[in-house]
Amino acid sequence: MALITWNVEQHETNVNFADDEHKVLFDKLNKLYDLAIGGAERGAIGSQLDDLIAYVVDHFAHEEKEMQTKNYAGFGAHKAEHDALVGICGGLQAKFHAGEADVTEEVGQMVKGWLDSHIPAFDMPYADVLNG
Ligand SMILES: [Fe+2]
Numbered sequence: 001m002a003l004i005t006w007n008v009e010q011h012e013t014n015v016n017f018a019d020d021e022h023k024v025l026f027d028k029l030n031k032l033y034d035l036a037i038g039g040a041e042r043g044a045i046g047s048q049l050d051d052l053i054a055y056v057v058d059h060f061a062h063e064e065k066e067m068q069t070k071n072y073a074g075f076g077a078h079k080a081e082h083d084a085l086v087g088i089c090g091g092l093q094a095k096f097h098a099g100e101a102d103v104t105e106e107v108g109q110m111v112k113g114w115l116d117s118h119i120p121a122f123d124m125p126y127a128d129v130l131n132g
C-alpha cells in the first residue's frame with residue numbers, strides 16, 4: 001500500500017509547478033518505501049534513496065527561487081524548514097551508504113509526516129504571492 005497519497009484537501013497548493021512536483025515527489029517516496037519495506041536489495045534501495053533526495057533538493061530550490069523572485073515575506077522561515085529536512089536526509093543518506101542505517105518504516109513515516117505538515121503550513125500560504 002502506498003505510504004502517501006496526494007489529495008486536494010491536504011496537499012493542493014494551487015501553484016501548478018508545486019502541485020506537479022509534489023506528485024512526483026510522492027511517487028518517488030512511495031517507490032522507495034515499497035522497495036525498503038518489501039525487502040529489495042540494498043543497491044536498489046540506495047539508488048531510489050539518492051533519486052528521491054536529489055528530487056527533493058531540486059524541488060526546494062525551485063520553490064525558493066520562486067519565493068525570492070516574488071520577494072515573499074515567508075522566505076526565510078520556509079527555507080529554514082527545507083534546510084532542516086535536507087540535513088536529516090543527507091545524514092540518513094550518508095549512513096545508509098556507509099552501511100550504518102536502513103530505510104525503515106519509521107523513516108518513511110517521518111518523511112510522510114514532514115510533508116503532511118509542511119505542505120499545508122508552509123507551501124499553501126505562498127500561493128497568492130507566487131500566483132500573483
Ligand atoms: Fe513543496
Ligand SMILES: [Fe+2]
Nearest residue numbers: 063078122123
Ligand atoms: Fe516548501
